[in-house]
Amino acid sequence: MATDPTEQLVRLFAEEIRVRAFAAVALGAGSGEEVARVAGLSPKETAVALRRLREQGVVTAGDDGELGVAYGLFKEYAREAAQRESRSDAAGGSDSGDERADVILRTFVRDGRLVRLPARWTRKKLVLRYIAEQSFEPGVEYPERTVDDKLRAWCEDSDDIDHVTLRRYLVDLHHLRRSEGIYRRPTDLDDADAA
Numbered sequence: 001m002a003t004d005p006t007e008q009l010v011r012l013f014a015e016e017i018r019v020r021a022f023a024a025v026a027l028g029a030g031s032g033e034e035v036a037r038v039a040g041l042s043p044k045e046t047a048v049a050l051r052r053l054r055e056q057g058v059v060t061a062g063d064d065g066e067l068g069v070a071y072g073l074f075k076e077y078a079r080e081a082a083q084r085e086s087r088s089d090a091a092g093g094s095d096s097g098d099e100r101a102d103v104i105l106r107t108f109v110r111d112g113r114l115v116r117l118p119a120r121w122t123r124k125k126l127v128l129r130y131i132a133e134q135s136f137e138p139g140v141e142y143p144e145r146t147v148d149d150k151l152r153a154w155c156e157d158s159d160d161i162d163h164v165t166l167r168r169y170l171v172d173l174h175h176l177r178r179s180e181g182i183y184r185r186p187t188d189l190d191d192a193d194a195a
Contacts, residue, residue: 005077012056017041021049022069025059030066105130112153116160125173131166132175136185147176147183 013019020039029035036046050067053059060070108115108127112134118124135150136142142150151163151170167183170176176183 005080008056009058009077012052012058015049017045018049018052021046022053022059025050025053025067026069030068032067035067101126113157114154114161114166116158124169128166128169128173129175132170132185136176136183138185138187140184142183144181144183 013022017039020041021035024035024038027038029038032043032046032050035041035050036043039046041049050059054061057073058070060068062068104118104123104126108118108123109130114127114131118127131151131154135154136147147167148163151166155161155163155166167176171178171183174186176185
């Protein structure tokens, strides 16, 4: 079975008999016999549908055997979907308009964290630029401690890289400029002056 709750529900309710059985429970049918009668199903169809609905947790049976809809499960799925959407938006939307870049970013950056750095240099540069853009405002000066704190947050879940290595990459690629312990992300004007 699929791990994504939305996909699980779509697959579960792709069969009309299960939908009819579920609807009967949602409308108050409390037993298999009532479900069969309300949904217009045979006893065998009802038993198979209810078994599958209970296995997936969308229909429950109380201590007295009374069937009911697991509304808490649906609320949990809705909360998880909202959190995934919120994290996706917070990750810079990872929606640059460049589909290839977005795929790379989704692969290596999850939930505002760096999973690992890509081995390919072009992908690595893309991920590093993204981290710089998400972490530092152009032209603003940051003390080293602040830079370390911001980069440490990106490395929290990664065994692959630490904040010091990440900082060195950002400086080497000119995403950050360092002078006497102060770091600054270049502005477009700085880049034009360097050219």
